[in-house]
Amino acid sequence: MRLRSRTLRRAGLNALGVLVALVTLFPIFWMVSTAFKPATEIYSLTPHPLPAHPTLGNFRSVIDGKVIGLPYWNFLKNSLFVTLVSVAASTLLALLAAIAVARFRFRFRTSYLIMLLIVQMLPQQAMVIALFLDFRSLGLLDNLAGLILVYTAFSLPVTIWMLRNFVAAVPREMEEAAAIDGAGPVRIFWRIMLPLVAPGLVATSVFAFIFAWNEFIFALTFLGTDYAKYTLPIYVTYFYGRGTVDWGSIMAASTLFTIPVMAFFLIVQRRMTGGLVAGAVKG
């Protein structure tokens, strides 16, 4: 009797789990499914979950650039350039700062950490006004370099915060042992610190990657009317709200745009919360 009610409860919980998973997946499923549908099925009066006649036409028109006059690769290239350079720069700066706050006690250390928590919460739609005016006078509008500067700086608070825990986890004894064996600071950094914080560097650079890859407000404001400079988020929204909306192409474009982020996210899913809740969850 007792066993039976436990089996029932387990089945109920599993059913609930499946329901949550299906509801959660539905919008993503619908995006991918629409991307493979021909126009007649997209605008049909009774929508079907799966395309009856799957087509690559939407992807082809995105990749050939039928909609905007430039091929997808152009925007992919912009996004990759901006993202990779800003990830490299912010990871490097964050590593230096993380070593400072994790390995040294100094005046302003606590103030610096608290400052990081605060600036991380500043609203981007407020700062974009001042940065637009600054970058205009510096000639950095319609310029991917401007975005790189902004993305590097804006991902720093979280990346420093995340990396600091990884640096603190490197056993000090190992560094001291190497020092006794005659290794200098540079050698200790390359041979001990770097290999041991490498997993942390992966996690933080994935965070910085996702931030830069997804960023919308600054790209929208800085990139103006020069289509060729658009990054992918601006490209995806370009189709939308301009006369007749070609949902097949939009869904194909946003599928191509979303997949890399999802792949990265699943790789580092456990580490994402740690940095974001900033100490609230101690695993």
Add this chain to the structure above:
Amino acid sequence: MVRTVSGQPGRIPGSDDPASPAGPAGRRSPAYRSGRGAGQRAAAFIRRHHLTPYVLLLPSAIAIGLLLFWPTVQIAEFSFQNYGLPQLTGQAPTQWAGGANFSTILTDPEFWLSLRISLIFAAVVVPLTLLTGTLVGLLLNRLGPKMAAFVSSTAMLAWATPAVAASVIFIWLSDPDGGVVDWALSRLPSWLGGGAHWVGFSWTNAALPAYTLLTVLVVWQGFPFVAVAVLAGLKTIPAELHESARVDGGGAWRIFWRITYPLLKPIFLVLLLLSIIWDFGVFTQAYLVTGELGNRDEYNLGIYAYDRAFTMPPSYGVGSALALILTVILLIITVGYVRASVRQGAIE
């Protein structure tokens, strides 16, 4: 005074070692005077005055200072100036305007409308996100390992969906021509509120339906973070605690409020404050769902500030004043967030 964590004077271990390439600081051989000598002397100076942590912090501090801190100061400055198109192009000088921008704002019904929309939206979405996330977190904790991994992976995918992609997906789902939401609602039995009047219903033409859609969208994107954080907290509660409570005959509801909630209160506090900050300031999704700029009765505070600053004719002064109001509101909540984080030992 610079101290390392272990109490040694500030130095990278091994940096004073005679075998290190830097060499002893006091050596005065001619080879060290020229060329490489400057670098050597700088390194020695940094070590002698315990400046290493400051040197390491300098690059990130400059980046944050110039690109995050300085713009915020500028926003405060511009909000008291008559900064507009003539000032931008140099046809007229920028002048101090006193509180003129703020009195423009405070007498503007659109400002109060946008503030109300932001407040109501946060008041609805924050509890909904926390509730959904907590329930899913509790569910994940009860599921078997395989099922839990499956459900949390799907939640991860929702979380990972970029704001731009999530927005266009939800706009398409609720599209009046061919969207699946209107189709499903029109098929619902009338006692559930369904019916033919849903055919061709536009979700983005008025504030209430647009923000209803936005609520579903933001909860969908936001609940996985809460669920994962709650689950991580639940894992730290010893299983015996729950078991003994169950043996004592406590129901799930009682166990949650008597054991789980008190133990996870610090996590809930941080999640609450983070959610308020994010949802009060939501921009990308709101901007796209309300149809970019132009539907003025659907603006939240952030979009209104952006619109005043960038829609022709631009008024950077009024936009900055609005941005300053938004920033101050968020900073007040951030103070609570920082205090909660510090109290939990985030800064050891």
